[in-house]
Amino acid sequence: MRLGAPGTAMAGDACDPLVGAQPVWRYSALDLYPRPDAVPEARQHARHVVTEWGYTQIARTAELVVSEIVTNAAHHARETATKNGVPPVRLRLTDWLSGVQIEVWDGSSRMPRAAQQPAPDAEAGRGLLLVEALSDCWGAYPTQGGGKVVFAVIRT
Numbered sequence: 001m002r003l004g005a006p007g008t009a010m011a012g013d014a015c016d017p018l019v020g021a022q023p024v025w026r027y028s029a030l031d032l033y034p035r036p037d038a039v040p041e042a043r044q045h046a047r048h049v050v051t052e053w054g055y056t057q058i059a060r061t062a063e064l065v066v067s068e069i070v071t072n073a074a075h076h077a078r079e080t081a082t083k084n085g086v087p088p089v090r091l092r093l094t095d096w097l098s099g100v101q102i103e104v105w106d107g108s109s110r111m112p113r114a115a116q117q118p119a120p121d122a123e124a125g126r127g128l129l130l131v132e133a134l135s136d137c138w139g140a141y142p143t144q145g146g147g148k149v150v151f152a153v154i155r156t
């Protein structure tokens with residue numbers, strides 16, 4: 001289902017973010033600061049929220065997807081100076097009834113690109129392939145004022 005995108009979505013697996021076509025049922029937002037526990041905090045938050053929403057069947061999947069996208073965002077956010085007290089990484093989970101959407105903002109304007117096929121001995125380049133395998137689709141779009149959102153949709 002393609003529901004229209006705020007900007008140009010660039011996807012690993014053709015996908016627009018879920019926006020506007022149906023009411024948002026509920027959402028949660030978490031600001032993440034550059035601390036060693038930022039990724040575990042995001043993982044735990046995602047697992048708890050998705051479980052509270054009653055989607056226990058996708059809670060672990062959501063946790064893993066959040067882990068990969070937030071790890072990337074934290075890495076790339078470090079390359080951008082934090083301005084005006086804006087948190088460097090922001091996580092939003094939205095329940096659109098048809099699916100849970102994970103969105104992660106960081107201030108870097110560089111867009112992610114999944115590796116085609118990492119070499120067997122490559123030490124990096126698997127995170128977004130994992131996101132692609134675990135989610136129904138994923139993508140990224142630039143945001144006004146700089147930075148971008150990387151998102152993934154997991155159908156419920």
Ligand SMILES: Nc1ncnc2c1ncn2[C@@H]1O[C@H](COP(=O)(O)OP(=O)(O)OP(=O)(O)O)[C@@H](O)[C@H]1O
Nearest residue numbers: 072073076110111112113114124125126127128129
């Ligand atoms: N938020 C982001 N901003 C900018 N570039 C990104 C972002 N997320 C991923 N990328 C880039 O997209 C590419 C693929 O990311 P991916 O997560 O698959 O691999 P990785 O982070 O390099 O390694 P791994 O996740 O296996 O430790 C990498 O070059 C990565 O730097």
Ligand SMILES: [Mg+2]
Nearest residue numbers: 068072127128
């Ligand atoms: Mg990665």
